[in-house]
Amino acid sequence: MSIEVGGVDIVDISFRGVHAVMAAAWLLFDFIVFWLHFKIKDASQPLGERLERARVMHGIDTVVAYIFLLMLPSGVILCYVTGTPIFATGWLSWKHLLYGLIIVDALYLMPISGTALKNLKAIKAGAENVDELNNEIRSKMNQAMPAVWLVWILVFAASLISVLNLKAPTGQEYIFRKTETVRTDR
Amino acid sequence: MFLIWLLWLIIVIGGFFLGIGYGWQMYSAGFEFSLLLNAVIYCGCAIYALPKLLRLFIPKKQ
Numbered sequence: 149m150s151i152e153v154g155g156v157d158i159v160d161i162s163f164r165g166v167h168a169v170m171a172a173a174w175l176l177f178d179f180i181v182f183w184l185h186f187k188i189k190d191a192s193q194p195l196g197e198r199l200e201r202a203r204v205m206h207g208i209d210t211v212v213a214y215i216f217l218l219m220l221p222s223g224v225i226l227c228y229v230t231g232t233p234i235f236a237t238g239w240l241s242w243k244h245l246l247y248g249l250i251i252v253d254a255l256y257l258m259p260i261s262g263t264a265l266k267n268l269k270a271i272k273a274g275a276e277n278v279d280e281l282n283n284e285i286r287s288k289m290n291q292a293m294p295a296v297w298l299v300w301i302l303v304f305a306a307s308l309i310s311v312l313n314l315k316a317p318t319g320q321e322y323i324f325r326k327t328e329t330v331r332t333d334r
Numbered sequence: 335m336f337l338i339w340l341l342w343l344i345i346v347i348g349g350f351f352l353g354i355g356y357g358w359q360m361y362s363a364g365f366e367f368s369l370l371l372n373a374v375i376y377c378g379c380a381i382y383a384l385p386k387l388l389r390l391f392i393p394k395k396q
Binding site: 213217235241244251 | 337341344345348349351352355356358359363371372376379
């Protein structure tokens with residue numbers, strides 16, 4: 149399927165673009181989550197500020213979860229659109245391996261996710277075991293952050309594999325436009 | 335709740351699709367380390383997620 153405007157295959161470009169933007173957003177959001185967690189786990193910081201950051205982090209985590217889940221179908225669709233054999237392309241099998249490791253990592257992170265927000269809400273509501281709740285936040289976050297970094301490294305490596313194997317589609321010298329169209333426009 | 339449904343659905347469907355696909359590729363085109371790892375990891379994740387997905391379809395009796 150192709151819809152062409154001025155030598156640009158809109159379907160092809162759209163799927164490539166969405167896939168690339170999703171990867172870029174994933175890298176950025178993972179970094180923001182890492183940056184936010186320092187103040188959230190620091191019990192000496194004001195409660196209101198920690199709670200606000202925990203809410204933002206939870207929101208970002210939700211967006212990252214959607215990106216993570218939709219990456220697989222968007223990648224499979226992209227293979228069909230660009231005519232890349234899913235199981236017989238060497239570099240793609242290594243990329244899929246990295247995504248498989250990200251799934252395992254996500255299954256490890258799932259039970260930890262949301263602890264900080266839940267505990268901070270409990271502290272604000274007047275829970276008596278404040279020290280215990282703060283310790284749980286700190287230990288769970290210290291447990292989660294290496295896994296978050298591992299996801300970041302795996303997404304970065306997968307993006308690098310894609311960039312290094314990026315090819316212009318058949319009949320194109322230019323990545324985004326068909327060669328004939330560019331020459332006709334002169 | 336929608337996110338939980340989406341999570342287990344994609345891990346089960348995507349896991350079996352890629353796991354079986356890579357297993358089949360290894361069977362038809364010969365052994366390769368990345369194919370084996372993909373088949374094991376994806377089928378493993380799908381098998382782990384299957385009971386969780388089924389529990390969403392058939393909730394536990396109280």
